[in-house]
Amino acid sequence: MHKWSELFIPTLREAPADAEVASHKFLVRAGYIRQLMAGVYSFLFLGNRSFNKIMGIVREEMDKIGQEFFLPALHPRELWEASGRFALMGENLFKLKDRKGAELVLGMTEEEVMTSIALKELRSYKQLPQIWYQIALKFRDEPRPKSGLLRVRQFMMKDAYSFDIDAAGLDVSYKKHYDTYCRIFDRCGLKYMVVEADSGAMGGKESHEFMVRTPAGEDHIVSCDGCNYAANLERATSKLETWGDLAPEGDGKPLEVHTPGQKTIEEVARFLGVSPKNKIKTLALMAEAPPDKKSDKKADNAGKPRSRAIVVLMRGDHQLNEAKLNAVIGGAARPMDEAEIKALFKSPAGYLGPFGIEWAKDAKKDAALPVLLVDKALEGRSNLIAGANKEDYHLKNLTPGKDFHPTAYADLRAVTAGEGCPNCGNSLRIDTAVEIGHIFKLGYRYTKMMGARVLDKNGKEVTPIMGCYGIGIERILTAAIEQSNDENGFWLPPSIAPFQIVVTPVNVKDESLLKAATDIATRLEAAGFDVLLDDRNERPGVKFKDADLVGIPFRITVGNKVTEGTVEVVLRSTREVRDVMIATLVEYFQGVLPAKA
Numbered sequence: 001m002h003k004w005s006e007l008f009i010p011t012l013r014e015a016p017a018d019a020e021v022a023s024h025k026f027l028v029r030a031g032y033i034r035q036l037m038a039g040v041y042s043f044l045f046l047g048n049r050s051f052n053k054i055m056g057i058v059r060e061e062m063d064k065i066g067q068e069f070f071l072p073a074l075h076p077r078e079l080w081e082a083s084g085r086f087a088l089m090g091e092n093l094f095k096l097k098d099r100k101g102a103e104l105v106l107g108m109t110e111e112e113v114m115t116s117i118a119l120k121e122l123r124s125y126k127q128l129p130q131i132w133y134q135i136a137l138k139f140r141d142e143p144r145p146k147s148g149l150l151r152v153r154q155f156m157m158k159d160a161y162s163f164d165i166d167a168a169g170l171d172v173s174y175k176k177h178y179d180t181y182c183r184i185f186d187r188c189g190l191k192y193m194v195v196e197a198d199s200g201a202m203g204g205k206e207s208h209e210f211m212v213r214t215p216a217g218e219d220h221i222v223s224c225d226g227c228n229y230a231a232n233l234e235r236a237t238s239k240l241e242t243w244g245d246l247a248p249e250g251d252g253k254p255l256e257v258h259t260p261g262q263k264t265i266e267e268v269a270r271f272l273g274v275s276p277k278n279k280i281k282t283l284a285l286m287a288e289a290p291p292d293k294k295s296d297k298k299a300d301n302a303g304k305p306r307s308r309a310i311v312v313l314m315r316g317d318h319q320l321n322e323a324k325l326n327a328v329i330g331g332a333a334r335p336m337d338e339a340e341i342k343a344l345f346k347s348p349a350g351y352l353g354p355f356g357i358e359w360a361k362d363a364k365k366d367a368a369l370p371v372l373l374v375d376k377a378l379e380g381r382s383n384l385i386a387g388a389n390k391e392d393y394h395l396k397n398l399t400p401g402k403d404f405h406p407t408a409y410a411d412l413r414a415v416t417a418g419e420g421c422p423n424c425g426n427s428l429r430i431d432t433a434v435e436i437g438h439i440f441k442l443g444y445r446y447t448k449m450m451g452a453r454v455l456d457k458n459g460k461e462v463t464p465i466m467g468c469y470g471i472g473i474e475r476i477l478t479a480a481i482e483q484s485n486d487e488n489g490f491w492l493p494p495s496i497a498p499f500q501i502v503v504t505p506v507n508v509k510d511e512s513l514l515k516a517a518t519d520i521a522t523r524l525e526a527a528g529f530d531v532l533l534d535d536r537n538e539r540p541g542v543k544f545k546d547a548d549l550v551g552i553p554f555r556i557t558v559g560n561k562v563t564e565g566t567v568e569v570v571l572r573s574t575r576e577v578r579d580v581m582i583a584t585l586v587e588y589f590q591g592v593l594p595a596k597a
């Protein structure tokens with residue numbers, strides 16, 4: 001029996017001064033965590049209890065599809081060099097040296113270690129598929145740790161890796177994880193969305209994120225209440241209302257118009273009496289070439305990164321989404337400087353347009369020519385207005401494909417709230433969210449780079465294909481708190497709360513009350529519930545306040561009604577109070593709570 005009077009539950013009236021989000025404030029106030037240094041926390045009794053319950057659920061569900069390992073956090077640098085991630089992760093990777101001067105890193109994830117095991121041990125298709133997972137500490141030298149457990153430098157993660165003989169096998173492993181993740185987050189009582197995601201630096205193809213909507217989140221999610229559509233802002237798209245094109249003027253050929261001093265989209269549109277939706281926005285960018293050692297040796301300006309002009313055309317009222325562009329060009333781009341603009345357009349900024357420039361037809365073959373990427377919203381439009389590449393002039397009657405030839409059309413537009421859902425047309429919303437899980441089809445990246453090979457059915461050597469799958473254990477706890485709190489504290493779903501029920505005798509000096517409370521707690525515990533007895537000699541107000549704060553979903557108030565055989569059961573989330581006969585308490589909780597396994 002857990003008695004509050006014997007436990008260390010250091011609740012606080014005040015949150016730390018730097019705490020901004022609810023989970024940070026309440027985790028500290030409820031005595032779950034204490035900070036050791038920036039982004040590194042100790043879990044005290046209640047926090048650790050909740051943490052263990054979350055890990056228990058994750059482990060139980062993962063054991064249905066995979067095998068648990070336990071891998072070291074201390075890795076040799078060479079392993080990260082072999083996968084290419086030593087350079088890629090840069091300053092985010094914790095690095096250290098041992099006494100002999102050997103360079104080590106603290107693992108952020110375990111692709112390298114898992115792949116090194118696969119590479120040494122897997123020989124044949126007969127050993128595949130494999131799903132290996134672990135729940136262990138990970139490290140990341142986060143530049144700005146903040147928001148309590150949301151952005152930390154040391155964290156607990158469930159990471160899993162699948163190895164399959166081919167892409168069809170990976171599909172199966174991926175689906176298993178998808179379904180398992182849904183079961184885990186359902187059991188943890190979270191309201192989450194599954195979102196199509198950009199796989200970013202991980203370099204995979206298919207990818208989904210599991211997200212919980214909260215103002216504390218730093219990711220942006222586009223979703224539809226009318227259907228299940230949900231996507232990361234970098235992947236989201238929307239249905240556009242059709243917008244009428246202008247009639248051609250004069251002979252229909254590109255027509256120069258004098259627009260003195262009118263530079264911005266809005267200025268020009270107003271000056272010409274048209275909508276920005278009939279205008280082209282011209283963005284002049286330079287893409288830095290991806291690192292490619294072979295061609296760098298050939299380049300005569302050694303040391304300087306090779307760069308290439310990328311010009312993007314958007315509808316006048318649309319914004320470019322940089323992540324979408326980066327995915328299309330396979331790297332990052334920066335705005336051109338004045339000299340670069342002058343060199344390509346022969347015009348000052350403010351009057352740029354696509355007309356009269358020879359664009360690459362094929363980005364790879366025509367490597368010497370600039371690339372023109374046109375957003376899909378401009379495909380099929382006609383008689384648009386753009387800069388004339390001449391100070392104080394614009395051009396009318398511009399039709400893509402006729403007056404200038406795009407290298408490619410691509411979806412580059414940033415979706416905004418209120419636009420139509422691509423599936424059902426309902427109005428889209430954009431919310432901030434916290435990521436609690438992420439699944440990727442990694443493909444051959446690690447197995448190829450590190451040289452893992454197995455023999456297939458025909459005795460031929462092939463490279464196994466991988467998936468990787470992560471769940472942030474702290475993230476589950478913080479997301480649960482962010483979605484269920486009020487000014488007095490929070491309430492966790494019973495499956496992950498440190499205790500399911502707190503039994504509170506209003507006066508422990510009254511021996512009959514204390515005895516009744518102890519009996520109730522004993523019986524509930526014997527029935528398999530996780531119970532805390534608040535036997536402290538404190539005023540009822542103090543005990544109720546603490547009970548409201550620390551995340552326990554049910555409270556039983558043992559007061560004077562005991563003489564009538566009744567206690568009060570308080571549901572923390574709604575504060576609904578209900579009189580329940582002591583004799584039927586076990587049955588009552590069997591109806592509202594799952595018994596402890």
Ligand SMILES: [Zn+2]
Pocket residue numbers: 224225226227228229421422423424425426
């Ligand atoms: Zn929809």
